[in-house]
Amino acid sequence: MSGTSEGTGQAGVAVPGNAPLSVTERHGIARAAAEQRDYRAAFNAAHLAMAVVNDDGVIATANEAFAALLGTEPAVLLDQPASDLIDLASDGRTWQAYRDVLRGRRTRFRCTRRLKHSDGRTLWAEVTVAPVSGNGDVLLSLADISDRRELHARLRHLQMHDPVTRLPNRTLFFERLSTALESSVYDHGSTGRIGLCYLDLDGFKAVNDTLGHRVGDRLLAAVAARLAECANSDGHPRDDDGLPRSGGHLVARLGGDEFAILVEDSTGTEQLAELAGSVLAALQQPFDLAGQRLSLSASIGVVERSVNGTSATCLMQAADTTLYWAKADGKARWTLFDPERNAHRMTRQALSSMLRPAVERGEFALEYQPLVGMADGVTRGVEALVRWNHPQFGTLTPNRFIGIAEEDGSIVQLGQWVLRTACRQARQWQKDHPKDPPLFVSVNVAVRQVWDSDLVADVAEILAETGLAPQLLQLELTESAVMGSAGRPLQALQALSDMGVQIAIDDFGTGYSNLAYLSRLPVSVLKLDGTFVRGFQEGAPPNPADETIVEAMVQLAHRLGLTVTAEGVETAGQASRLRRIGCDTGQGWLYSRAVAPDRIAAMIGTSPLPV
Secondary structure, three states: OOOOOOOEOHHHOEOOOOOOOOHHHHHHHHHHHHHHHHHHHHHHHOOOEEEEEOOOOEEEEEOHHHHHHHOOOHHHHOOOEHHHHOOOOOOHHHHHHHHHHHOOOOOOEEEEEEEEOOOOOEEEEEEEEEEOOOOOOEEEEEEEOHHHHHHHHHHHHHHHEOOOOOOEOHHHHHHHHHHHHHHOOOOOOOOOEEEEEEEEEEOHHHHHHHHOHHHHHHHHHHHHHHHHHHHHOOOOOEOOOOOEOOOOEEEEEEEOOEEEEEEEOOOOHHHHHHHHHHHHHHHOOOEEEOOEEEOOEEEEEEEEEEOOOOOHHHHHHHHHHHHHHHHHOOOOOEEEOOHHHHHHHHHHHHHHHHHHHHHHHOOEEEEEEEEEEOOOOOEEEEEEEEEEEEOOOEEEOHHHOHHHHHHHOOHHHHHHHHHHHHHHHHHHHHHHOOOOOOOEEEEEOOHHHHHHOOHHHHHHHHHHHHOOOHHHEEEEEEHHHHHOOOOHHHHHHHHHHHHOOEEEEEEEOOOOOOHHHHOOOOOOEEEEOHHHHHOOOOOOOOOHHHHHHHHHHHHHHHHOOOEEEEEOOOOHHHHHHHHHHOOOEEEOOOOOOOEOHHHHHHHOOOOOOOO
8 A cells, every 4th residue: 555545645635535636736736835825924924904804894903013003912903893983983974884894895995094102192183994805804004194194284274374473374264163153053052143353454555554564563463462362352263274173263364454253053142242352452452572662553453244145255244344334434443334325336336337438328417406596586507416216226316426426537527528418508508598598507526527537528528529618617626626626727727717617616715715715716706604504594593603604705705706606595584584694696495406407498588587
């Protein structure tokens, strides 16, 4: 018999019921065993933390690096659910992806998880789960990325914070604002409201210009500290980014000397008003910087509203508008957003954008109010008053749009149209009533028309075009515009006067009332403001002071060769007292409101108006 029994291969390898293994087969088995030992040795010695998880989701084996990362021994990890060790079940999407890999429905899954070491410290790990071919197990590997996360956090902090004040910057502020607007609607227990204090330092530029940017930066840092103190007075803890951990107020520097305090889950305007007041009080305390004692104030725009229907853009627009109001109202104050005031502002913007096209579309019309001789009641002239037949807002009087036109410069184009239309109409009345004394027409002129256009050339061209005599045109300028005239405006007025055009000071007595100017300006008419006339109320005891002032102005005007028109005459009693004082002409509802041109035509050559 041979030295080996049936079913036993060489080298002690037995294969029952089979023929003896060949040398090649025996070498293959030995090589596979060696490879498995090598793989096992590599698995255990690898620096990458790895564990094999079976199809039930429990740890079948783990290497030393995996155990060390969690602060334990490999044997302790055996048969423990992998999902519990690395918190894979904390959110539904991660849990489903992990189970899909275990079930063979997904080839790979990767996520980032925060793990707890046995010594209590926290670390961040990148988790990768991939199937092991052939046996249904999966390989779970962990890469410690704590250092990378820390570096990323430091870089983000530098990117998201202002280097001067250490406060969150504009980018982080808007990131937090967007998050607050998105989450507050759904968060249980949220008030569903948000507030914002948007502030600008008054006079900060002067500090930079006089003391230098180094002192300016130190002042900004000191301001930031006081703002943070005001915001932290509610006791909310803050994280490393300077953000409140639970509710509270975020303080940010938006740029330059602009700061913002964001109040999430605000409780109403009272909370924001109290915060704005405390900020003002804090900033008004002197700052001691490098031996310099500096005083500072701020203007604050305050907005508080429901999160629902609010966007970051709308909230910031409202805050910016309100900050502008605070500065316009005198600075060193806070102002609460007013929807009605904002609607008025929006209307002004809408009117401003439509003014120039409205002239081209022919949306303007002129009405005329008679200027009546107070001695005989005869209509001597008319004042042209422009109306805007706005397609959306209806008929608008000059006080609604003339100021806007002066601001944006469209007053030049509009003024030319008014002047041409009024002169053409006055000439037409003259042609239609050749036997009656012609009416003069009075047209209001803004001082910007003198600066931004060649008013003298415009008037000469229009008079030549319409055929109206210069003596029948009167130009009205406000007292403040005329009294401040010098250089080009004064030259223009003198040239117009030399041409024969009458120059009138409108609303006299409400501005400078600098009588010395009257002897040097080419003025021919004073129009007394209606506030003087309202003092002559019918049935009320006369005020000797009012009558004395008006009488003195009338007498002075007459001695200077000027005529006097009283505006706002509404009663016969007022007219009687003004006539007794010596006013030459009157204008007001006693005689007529501003009317269409055909109504004026009907007055020409008819019985005098009441005197």
